Amino acid sequence: MSGWVKIAGLGPGDPDLVTPQVTAALAEATDVVGYIPYVARVGARPGLRLHPSDNRVELVRARHALEMAAEGRRVVIVSSGDPGVFAMAAAVYEAVEAGGAVWTDIPIDVLPGITAMLAAAARAGAPLGHDFCAINLSDNLKPWALIEKRLRLAVEGDFAMAFYNPRSKSRPEGFARALDLLKEACGDDRPVIFARAVSTGDESIRVVPLTQTQPDMADMRTVVIVGASNTRVITRADAPVVYTPRSVPE
Amino acid sequence: MSGWVKIAGLGPGDPDLVTPQVTAALAEATDVVGYIPYVARVGARPGLRLHPSDNRVELVRARHALEMAAEGRRVVIVSSGDPGVFAMAAAVYEAVEAGGAVWTDIPIDVLPGITAMLAAAARAGAPLGHDFCAINLSDNLKPWALIEKRLRLAVEGDFAMAFYNPRSKSRPEGFARALDLLKEACGDDRPVIFARAVSTGDESIRVVPLTQTQPDMADMRTVVIVGASNTRVITRADAPVVYTPRSVPE
Numbered sequence: 479m480s481g482w483v484k485i486a487g488l489g490p491g492d493p494d495l496v497t498p499q500v501t502a503a504l505a506e507a508t509d510v511v512g513y514i515p516y517v518a519r520v521g522a523r524p525g526l527r528l529h530p531s532d533n534r535v536e537l538v539r540a541r542h543a544l545e546m547a548a549e550g551r552r553v554v555i556v557s558s559g560d561p562g563v564f565a566m567a568a569a570v571y572e573a574v575e576a577g578g579a580v581w582t583d584i585p586i587d588v589l590p591g592i593t594a595m596l597a598a599a600a601r602a603g604a605p606l607g608h609d610f611c612a613i614n615l616s617d618n619l620k621p622w623a624l625i626e627k628r629l630r631l632a633v634e635g636d637f638a639m640a641f642y643n644p645r646s647k648s649r650p651e652g653f654a655r656a657l658d659l660l661k662e663a664c665g666d667d668r669p670v671i672f673a674r675a676v677s678t679g680d681e682s683i684r685v686v687p688l689t690q691t692q693p694d695m696a697d698m699r700t701v702v703i704v705g706a707s708n709t710r711v712i713t714r715a716d717a718p719v720v721y722t723p724r725s726v727p728e
Numbered sequence: 729m730s731g732w733v734k735i736a737g738l739g740p741g742d743p744d745l746v747t748p749q750v751t752a753a754l755a756e757a758t759d760v761v762g763y764i765p766y767v768a769r770v771g772a773r774p775g776l777r778l779h780p781s782d783n784r785v786e787l788v789r790a791r792h793a794l795e796m797a798a799e800g801r802r803v804v805i806v807s808s809g810d811p812g813v814f815a816m817a818a819a820v821y822e823a824v825e826a827g828g829a830v831w832t833d834i835p836i837d838v839l840p841g842i843t844a845m846l847a848a849a850a851r852a853g854a855p856l857g858h859d860f861c862a863i864n865l866s867d868n869l870k871p872w873a874l875i876e877k878r879l880r881l882a883v884e885g886d887f888a889m890a891f892y893n894p895r896s897k898s899r900p901e902g903f904a905r906a907l908d909l910l911k912e913a914c915g916d917d918r919p920v921i922f923a924r925a926v927s928t929g930d931e932s933i934r935v936v937p938l939t940q941t942q943p944d945m946a947d948m949r950t951v952v953i954v955g956a957s958n959t960r961v962i963t964r965a966d967a968p969v970v971y972t973p974r975s976v977p978e
Contacts, residue, residue, distance in 0.1 A: 492749070493748075494752070495747050495749055497739075499745055502744070562854045563856060568858070568973060575971075582963075583965045588853070592841075600810075600812055600817070604818040604820075607814070607817060608864070610861070611861045612856075612862075627885060628887065632881075634881055635882070636878075637878065712821060715832055721825075724822070724869050725869035
């Protein structure tokens with residue numbers, strides 16, 4: 479039996495947003511590894527071993543998956559959203575490169591999923607309908623100065639912006655600084671979307687003008703989307719819709 | 729019977745990348761509208777009317793869908809990839825806003841899909857594993873100067889970049905200019921991925937060092953991904969893997 483690793487995106491939460499490709503991979507797997515709440519989304523069945531692990535042990539988890547595959551097991555690493563966006567795919571390739579020739583021949587596939595910003599955008603309208611940036615606001619793995627630099631350049635380029643990991647319990651002050659920077663750099667009242675737990679029973683979507691945003695509007699289950707300067711809000715029967723037009727006049 | 733509009737993402741091409749949510753919407757639809765090759769991906773069945781239309785008539789198509797929904801029909805507008813990324817969702821909301829109160833009460837949902845850059849990234853490794861920008865290189869709807877400005881700022885911020893619509897038959901010179909700009913602004917030999925027709929029978933993935941890129945490596949079916957300065961290439965048994973590490977040292 480020859481083993482493999484598939485790094486699969488479970489989407490934002492709703493089982494109806496899991497691709498058939500990911501469902502098929504889970505059906506063939508002998509082992510599933512991932513962060514505890516993501517592994518909990520995989521149904522138990524005879525012959526399937528579940529290996530939930532804590533947050534912030536991505537490289538340990540990646541090596542464990544590769545070791546099992548080298549022994550002939552069929553291992554699915556589950557990520558929320560898309561595995562290529564601030565998730566496990568990069569961690570697995572970091573482990574592969576650090577391992578040198580050891581894991582060169584293990585088949586590895588990345589199975590894309592619905593990433594949080596696109597699920598959130600869909601629920602809010604079409605705020606990412608024109609050029610945009612995706613920025614991880616956590617400074618666990620990069621200096622805060624680089625985050626601020628990227629925010630300023632994104633505003634200067636008039637990109638819409640999507641923020642992952644906006645605010646953690648352990649370091650809540652970063653998001654407050656990011657909002658202060660945006661209020662100063664944007665100089666307008668463009669809409670900001672706080673999309674929490676999209677597609678789950680806990681979903682909430684809030685649209686707030688930039689000047690009225692507050693740091694505690696986000697937590698680690700929130701994706702934040704900031705419009706470009708021409709992003710519009712339409713009042714509709716059920717909820718406001720936010721969209722960024724496809725065109726920018728000369 | 730009350731009508732509705734659902735703007736659905738069909739993903740990059742492989743039916744195994746279509747979400748169950750989109751499949752269910754198509755099963756409930758009375759009408760499907762969209763660009764000819766996307767409507768061709770929807771199976772015909774009794775009672776389902778297909779309305780394929782040409783490229784560049786997005787607003788006409790959006791109004792047609794809204795008019796049919798106002799008459800009580802259940803209309804799915806199909807996009808390739810994700811409808812919120814350079815696709816039909818923004819066009820529908822432009823039509824809604826221009827229509828004033830006429831369409832205020834028609835239920836509209838956006839159903840996310842696997843967008844081209846994430847499908848391409850998955851096939852290549854994890855090139856968008858850290859902060860990145862998505863830029864539409866077509867200057868049909870925005871000035872070329874804005875595209876150049878955004879490219880320069882994205883390089884300055886050391887974002888990875890994904891380009892949609894890199895090169896059309898009618899205006900192939902833009903992509904040549906973009907590559908020249910990148911070669912000058914990046915000043916290194918970071919990897920560039922040309923991902924064509926991802927997940928279809930025509931798929932090809934090419935990894936080319938920036939200095940060796942040529943304009944004719946892309947066409948309208950290609951998504952181009954340019955790494956950040958720290959993006960890595962690993963030689964593996966089957967094909968090279970490109971990934972952007974999750975961390976940036978101080």
